[in-house]
Amino acid sequence: MSVLVNKHSRVIVQGFTGNEGSFHASQMIEYGTNVVGGITPGKGGTMHLDRPVFNTVSDAVAQVGANVSIIFVPPPFAADAIMEAAQAGIGVIICITEGIPVQDMIKAKTFVKSRPNCRLVGPNCPGVMTPGEAKVGIMPGFIHRPGTIGIVSRSGTLTYEAVDQVTKAGLGQSTCIGIGGDPIIGTTTLEAVQLLMADPDTEGIIMIGEIGGSMEAEAAYWIKEHGTKPVVGFIAGQTAPAGRTMGHAGAIVGGAEDTAAAKMEIMRKCGIFVVETPAIIGTTMLEALNSKKIKSN
Numbered sequence: 001m002s003v004l005v006n007k008h009s010r011v012i013v014q015g016f017t018g019n020e021g022s023f024h025a026s027q028m029i030e031y032g033t034n035v036v037g038g039i040t041p042g043k044g045g046t047m048h049l050d051r052p053v054f055n056t057v058s059d060a061v062a063q064v065g066a067n068v069s070i071i072f073v074p075p076p077f078a079a080d081a082i083m084e085a086a087q088a089g090i091g092v093i094i095c096i097t098e099g100i101p102v103q104d105m106i107k108a109k110t111f112v113k114s115r116p117n118c119r120l121v122g123p124n125c126p127g128v129m130t131p132g133e134a135k136v137g138i139m140p141g142f143i144h145r146p147g148t149i150g151i152v153s154r155s156g157t158l159t160y161e162a163v164d165q166v167t168k169a170g171l172g173q174s175t176c177i178g179i180g181g182d183p184i185i186g187t188t189t190l191e192a193v194q195l196l197m198a199d200p201d202t203e204g205i206i207m208i209g210e211i212g213g214s215m216e217a218e219a220a221y222w223i224k225e226h227g228t229k230p231v232v233g234f235i236a237g238q239t240a241p242a243g244r245t246m247g248h249a250g251a252i253v254g255g256a257e258d259t260a261a262a263k264m265e266i267m268r269k270c271g272i273f274v275v276e277t278p279a280i281i282g283t284t285m286l287e288a289l290n291s292k293k294i295k296s297n
Contacts (some may be wrong), residue, residue, distance in 0.1 A: 001177045002130040003093050003195040004032050005068055011140040012060045013038040014081045015072035017048050024072065024138055025049055031135040036064040057088040059249015069135050070127065071095040078102035078123060086115045095122035095137055105184035112186060120186025126156035126178035141166035149285060150196030152189055154181050155236055158278055164205050165282025174202040177257045189215040190222055197229060204230045204289050206281060211237035211260050224270035230288035232281060236259040
């Protein structure tokens with residue numbers, strides 16, 4: 001089983017014929033993702049990568065039954081693309097675009113939340129990957145293997161590191177969710193953890209966070225009260241000085257509880273297996289799973 005995307009997902013690409021959209025759509029198709037078409041206004045009725053091009057998302061929903069959209073639209077127009085997908089009834093919207101104005105994203109997030117059965121992942125994220133079934137984003141498919149570990153991450157690069165370690169540990173991944181590093185994003189760390197916690201085929205969860213904000217703490221407190229699976233956690237930015245933005249617009253220390261040390265302490269107190277370095281994420285996940293098995297025997 002999986003969350004958000006699988007082999008039955010009918011994926012469209014917004015910004016299909018642009019350079020980024022074309023490159024990553026071809027990678028997704030090569031992986032085996034069920035890409036059923038794409039959107040480029042003014043090019044409807046043509047073909048691209050052997051898939052139909054539509055003028056609007058509504059056309060794609062009506063004609064090919066699209067239910068997942070991935071967005072490679074430039075920042076000034078990306079929020080409108082998100083809202084167009086939500087308006088058309090797309091169930092999962094994954095926005096890769098980086099640099100969308102905050103005011104635009106506030107409007108887009110509010111609009112998405114008003115739509116029933118609609119979820120936004122991102123923006124500024126690497127996407128969602130269910131190994132062996134669907135690659136909807138820019139994650140390198142070759143490092144993934146089908147398995148039982150769910151991964152939630154604010155960092156694209158650290159997602160890949162965790163995936164590689166889990167694969168080498170022989171565990172594989174159920175679904176990997178890159179939630180994005182911008183200040184305003186759709187799916188939070190807590191919401192992604194809840195999805196994986198409810199997935200019967202996910203045995204353990206890796207949660208990778210960053211300095212800034214309270215998402216990791218919120219997730220940790222929920223895990224303490226409701227978690228049923230072992231969670232391994234890591235916070236990037238342990239040496240970041242206060243007030244410094246580190247790579248992601250959302251990764252900035254604004255107060256004492258925003259620091260990596262504070263978040264890691266909260267996670268420890270909530271029963272999460274916290275690692276000081278990403279180099280031991282895979283081995284710690286194995287230890288966490290073994291620890292659960294010993295306790296249940």
